[in-house]
Amino acid sequence: MRVFISAVFLFVFFSLGAAYDPLDPNGNITIKWDIMSWTPDGYVAVVTLNNFQMYRHIMSPGWTMGWTWAKKEVIWSMVGSQTTEQGDCSKFKGNIPHCCKKNPTVVDLMPGVPYNQQFTNCCKGGVVAAWGQDPQAAISAFQLSVGQAGTSNKTVKLPKNFTLLGPGPGYTCGRAKVVPSTTFLTPDRRRKTQALMTWNVTCTYSQFLARKNPNCCVSFSSFYNDTITSCPSCACGCQNKNNCVQNDSKILKLVGINTPRKDNAPLLHCTHHMCPVRVHWHVKQNYKEYWRVKITITNFNYRMNYSLWSLVVQHPNLNNVTQVFSFDYKPLVPYESINDTGMFYGMKFYNDLLMEAGPFGNVQSEVLLRKDQNTFTFKQGWAFPRKVYFNGDECMLPPPDTYPFLPNAARQRPIALSSSITLLLLLLLLAIC
Ligand SMILES: *[C@@H]1O[C@H](CO)[C@@H](O)[C@H](O)[C@H]1NC(C)=O
Ligand SMILES: *[C@@H]1O[C@H](CO)[C@@H](O)[C@H](O)[C@H]1NC(C)=O
Ligand SMILES: *[C@@H]1O[C@H](CO)[C@@H](O)[C@H](O)[C@H]1NC(C)=O
Ligand SMILES: *[C@@H]1O[C@H](CO)[C@@H](O)[C@H](O)[C@H]1NC(C)=O
Ligand SMILES: *[C@@H]1O[C@H](CO)[C@@H](O)[C@H](O)[C@H]1NC(C)=O
Ligand SMILES: *[C@@H]1O[C@H](CO)[C@@H](O)[C@H](O)[C@H]1NC(C)=O
Ligand SMILES: *[C@@H]1O[C@H](CO)[C@@H](O)[C@H](O)[C@H]1NC(C)=O
Ligand SMILES: *[C@@H]1O[C@H](CO)[C@@H](O)[C@H](O)[C@H]1NC(C)=O
């Protein structure tokens, strides 16, 4: 029965999770094209990628953008980015275009390229911060000169079939839509100019498209019970079980063991959950008016540093956070009625990098929460989070009946509740099918 319920749960979790995130309902990545000037055979456009997602960033190795030209367009030149392939430009004599492919694939340039190849907000190796974490860094831009295209807003055809890897799969992009032209202020803010034409493309994320299994799991402990509720077994799938590394393995002494692979294949520390990341929530202390939680995030992947990591937690008492030690914290308020969710992230230059697996592969924080005497309790797992996301992907929680519970409290398993939840899930399932 438990297996069946978890199967239903997983199904509902992943299928309803698709492309809509209740904790960030307006989150998306918008790609905006502003035509800045017409040329004899086309136009010069500035392409801006804005990450409007509160807590999902694009980490190294960065974004890859693609589209299909509507006609026979070519890219004469690019500033601040490049296509990965030039394609067949054999028809051209004299000036050779940067790219002649029907469906170009564009990537950002690396930091430190010569100044004449740079563009505002470019050249960050495709890394884009989450909006909630650093709005100034949640942007990436480049300029391109397009030829064999229309030369007026009547004859330009919008590119089709936009794709975005961020860096892996997960994003689905809608159609390009002409929108009111962007206006720009001159640096002295005394004059407004505007793009000759602007179109937007919106891309949304779905964890279901991104990966088959979760990427992280959650474990619990408390001061009032010495049971440690560990992550569910194979929480992240056990595909890598046969090539994981024990912590005393000689492999770890080899040079280059930490070098990331092109395909981003992980090298995991052997655990029963086989997750690259574990979030541990420890209920540490109880005071009269406050209580204290310790949060530890551990990296089990020897081939990955998580820069600009983020953690989103849903817990009813996050409506009254008094103090967060050694992490930055920001409440997330997707709707006015939801005030139980917040995001934690590393402090710049201190712990915003979650290092590869090993002795330094963890970051920690303590959180002091103010009790609301009407709702606060240590009973029935109330002190543990309802939802946890690492880097924007939902983490697998342990089954509720394994949570550490208060000694002497008769073990009240809420049977009625759990069967009504099962009923609800079944109804949902029927509704979907
Ligand atoms: C994308 O996100 C922005 C910012 O949250 C929002 O204003 C806009 O409506 C969203 N676009 C779509 C198509 O959802
Ligand atoms: C187009 O995208 C920009 C951000 O890149 C946004 O500010 C603007 O509101 C969008 N326009 C529409 C109509 O969605
Ligand atoms: C095209 O330009 C004309 C005049 O320059 C303007 O009236 C019209 O709204 C523009 N159309 C679009 C789709 O931008
Ligand atoms: C865009 O993608 C759709 C579905 O993947 C495909 O049917 C269509 O031919 C593509 N259009 C172009 C212009 O490549
Ligand atoms: C390896 O793991 C075991 C148990 O998890 C621990 O006792 C031991 O100290 C670890 N060894 C090293 C070198 O980290
Ligand atoms: C992680 O960062 C450290 C310090 O910058 C570096 O030495 C190490 O090689 C990096 N590891 C990976 C897997 O990129
Ligand atoms: C937080 O707790 C204080 C003291 O109990 C209370 O005055 C305040 O209204 C609480 N804030 C919220 C958002 O519940
Ligand atoms: C938080 O949300 C709850 C439930 O919607 C609501 O009753 C409460 O007044 C809200 N608190 C604040 C401080 O907005």
Ligand SMILES: *[C@@H]1O[C@H](CO)[C@@H](O)[C@H](O)[C@H]1NC(C)=O
């Ligand atoms: C601690 O919690 C576990 C359930 O996770 C339970 O089996 C155990 O009896 C509890 N210990 C005490 C001392 O109550």
